[in-house]
Amino acid sequence: MWDMKKLINDPEDVVVEALRGMAAAHPDHLRVDLEKKVIYRKDAPVRGKVGLVSGGGSGHEPMHGGFVGLGMLDAACAGEVFTSPVPDQMMAATTAVDGGAGVLHIVKNYTGDVMNFEMAAEMADADSGIQVRTVVTNDDVAVKDSLYTAGRRGVGVTVLLEKIVGAAAEQGRPLEEIADLATKVNESGRSMGLALTSCTVPSAGKPTFELGDDEFELGIGIHGEPGRERRPMASARELAQQLVEPILEDLPRKDGQPVLAFVNGMGGTPLIEQYLMFNEVQTILAKADIQVARSLVGNYITSLEMAGLSVTLLTLDDDLIGLWDAPVNTPGLRWGA
Amino acid sequence: MWDMKKLINDPEDVVVEALRGMAAAHPDHLRVDLEKKVIYRKDAPVRGKVGLVSGGGSGHEPMHGGFVGLGMLDAACAGEVFTSPVPDQMMAATTAVDGGAGVLHIVKNYTGDVMNFEMAAEMADADSGIQVRTVVTNDDVAVKDSLYTAGRRGVGVTVLLEKIVGAAAEQGRPLEEIADLATKVNESGRSMGLALTSCTVPSAGKPTFELGDDEFELGIGIHGEPGRERRPMASARELAQQLVEPILEDLPRKDGQPVLAFVNGMGGTPLIEQYLMFNEVQTILAKADIQVARSLVGNYITSLEMAGLSVTLLTLDDDLIGLWDAPVNTPGLRWGA
Amino acid sequence: MATLDDVVAWLRDLAGTMKEHAAELTELDSAIGDADHGTNMARGTAAVAALLDESYDDAAALLKKAGMTLVSTVGGASGPLYGTFFLRMAGPLAGKEQIEAADLGAALRAGVEGIQQRGKAEAGDKTMYDAWAPALEAYDEAVSGGQDVGGSLRAAAEAAAEGRDGTEPLVARKGRASYLGDRSAGHLDPGAASTTLLLESAARTLG
Amino acid sequence: MATLDDVVAWLRDLAGTMKEHAAELTELDSAIGDADHGTNMARGTAAVAALLDESYDDAAALLKKAGMTLVSTVGGASGPLYGTFFLRMAGPLAGKEQIEAADLGAALRAGVEGIQQRGKAEAGDKTMYDAWAPALEAYDEAVSGGQDVGGSLRAAAEAAAEGRDGTEPLVARKGRASYLGDRSAGHLDPGAASTTLLLESAARTLG
């Protein structure tokens, strides 16, 4: 009867049951609206603070629900697995977290996410008069001809942006400044990912694609979709090169500017391999005379159990470094608090 | 040429290259001796504090290296993948972290780990006169007839013990007290794990065992070894029952005592499923009238890319709760600092 | 000529159709997307079917409710698109007890304009619009030729199916499939397939 | 009779043997352990082979160095066990330029006692001891029967191989395989297999 290697009950209940688990595991951090599938910071709305709302399909945990808390998001809307949430959720979240200073929607650039957040912003504006600004992240350099596509996807930079902009909101910066900062962070970062295996969407019940033992997908997104290109499997050293090179070609950065290097596991790649890859990335950057001032290694924006990895580089300045270092207290990212 | 789905270069270099990555990613936390393969807390030895040394085979990341830092370990010895480290490493670590108050060795109960740490303790004593005490964790209820086996394995409790005892050492408690506390934590916790897939040791190049699509291994350790029993795959609800029941049968706990519930991913199980399982565990405990006072959900003691999960329950008292809540600042576990 | 009852029958049939074809649509979405289109459509149309026991003033009111329900239950790209389609269909039908072939034509056109406004797809982008555009044309032509609602919808469904098949060689320029670049060629667009199913269901029930 | 040079030849042959059989030993360890025994033994004996270009006072000095090297390069259960074996072998051979069959017998016995002290395994626990115990006995018997070093080692290796094969039906009571309970039956013990290889290598080189 059970022939899917997943720790679930009914595929239809995966998201709500996981949200129950999150609520139970983080009673001090989170309040979860199980009906609307929105995860709130326990003390939302925070008076006078710009509210940060993000959301997207589930299956990318800890993103976004795991990034709700002090110094990061005020609310995260959880869609079905790999399916963007719906405007009702975003409207509810927007209303609940507005502390009088307006709300920023952080949206990853996927047609579905963009359209649903668009509808929510239209409705929020019409219904409640809450000031809503939107940033759409699109850092994925795998998508090249953005004229002939839905544009670059939002991937790793989203995590960094939520942290940095969250810290700025915590400082009490106003909505316009927050929105501009978000745009700046998005424009300062680039990402590239690869997959060694596919993943299985619970309701589909089998892997989204099949990959030979001796090949990998280069230029993947985070929805288990095939990548831009299938290439022959190679050493960590060569793979790191294939990820970092296209990022560096496109990364806005002046000589001497340091970067934040983010090596992200897609869910099924062991941490030991992620650290090994971080070593390769760091070596490439050192050779290019690029200082890694801050770093992050781990599973932060995932595709269920996909084996694979993405690299994100973010060009830093003093403001961004200060905001990165500021306290954060969420289930998925925590320091200084 | 490459037909292994691993982000590595040469299987022989996996551990040292990953250590390089750890050193590069955590320059503020860690100092890494690449030759001896020992990860040190940046400011070790801490004068007057009992030094905490652990170690074991690699492939369980973040354990142990990711638990080095304030409020947890002073040093972690990294063996080859799934192979216990050697006495040289432990002796070097012991000498380097002794701040004059003696050193506790935290050893998981596997024949290899125990024998190697034993030899190290003998040599440390003979060579340097450093006071060494040892705690051997053995919380795995899957191993029943401990008279006819190498005894219960050390699994999830090891993580909790390193955190709790680390906090006590930070408070300046003396070695004897630290050793007794470690024994108490070990005796207060029980674990049980299951695997949905095997994992591939890099030097072996193929999965350690094969498992049908409709079955799972119950009662696994953390070395990719097969479990006690192969059972038909079932729903999360039923699997949680099969993990929690044997734990509760064996857990030393008086009515009314709260527990820490720890749901641990084995490396290849997505966080969404871990939270879903936490919900099931929490539901079972609520029905049994057991209060979950603290919890931990995530990949903390892993078996490379194995899909699977373990549950650990630890009976708490006020001292343990206070020590659990105390600040910790390591790459793998961090709060309050 | 179609009535409120026919529209109820359509939406009920639609839920059954999507459920039946969910695996097939998800399979198409696995090849060039993220393996959720069938589940999304089945979930959304099932939520619409749950509305059908209530009573409505007219078909327009029901279609509006259906559109809102799709928006708030489907998610992804298809949720806002199909949701908008039904919301916009309602306009030209407001207050009509009897829906003539021309009325339905106006409603379909309004709906498809809504899809275009939201999604900004053009012909040949390998989206559901590649099924909708020829379907609209065929529908209008059939009406001009004197066909009734049923006949016109059958013509539209046939044209949609051709449009759907025509997406196979295309390289996607909109939606998730566009990330695949040239690799998107050689596969049917899942949204064009669900659009065809939707029109076939309409032809069966609004006749 | 064997000399320091023979022992050098043995340890060189041993490294080659373990390298050659690494995959096989790891395969055995996959079935009832953690898939590292071959890699562990190959790594450790290669480290020992790297010592062989230096010069040593006698076989005892070399064996001691080999033991220490195994302890500090193998890890796992087999590292301390084989390491202790070589360290203890050194004792009875100290100062001897010519190793007679009886000397080697005493050395082997001391080594195996070391394994027992460390690992506390008994006969039938499905460990390397199940190869060592009959090997020791056969060795002594051969010596009593007037065999030289080579002949006695050949007898020992044959007995070890039988002991190794005898581990197959056993349920493990020591080491990692014991966690498998009854499932450990039906597989050879990897350590008993490497012990047999070690003795076969000795028989080839110390003759």
Ligand SMILES: Nc1ncnc2c1ncn2[C@@H]1O[C@H](COP(=O)(O)OP(=O)(O)O)[C@@H](O)[C@H]1O
């Ligand atoms: N911009 C667009 N305009 C029209 N249709 C689109 C657009 N983007 C995507 N689609 C349609 O949506 C379908 C995918 O729907 P679905 O899988 O439910 O959402 P998602 O792509 O968010 O997973 C595609 O097959 C395509 O027909």
Ligand SMILES: Nc1ncnc2c1ncn2[C@@H]1O[C@H](COP(=O)(O)OP(=O)(O)O)[C@@H](O)[C@H]1O
């Ligand atoms: N207590 C023991 N006494 C003797 N031999 C043992 C003992 N425990 C394990 N062994 C031997 O060690 C072998 C496994 O070695 P290895 O795989 O290198 O180490 P590990 O089990 O730590 O992975 C077993 O096959 C067995 O022969």
Ligand SMILES: [Mg+2]
């Ligand atoms: Mg989707």
Ligand SMILES: [Mg+2]
């Ligand atoms: Mg081992």
Ligand SMILES: [Mg+2]
């Ligand atoms: Mg889709």
Ligand SMILES: [Mg+2]
């Ligand atoms: Mg082993």
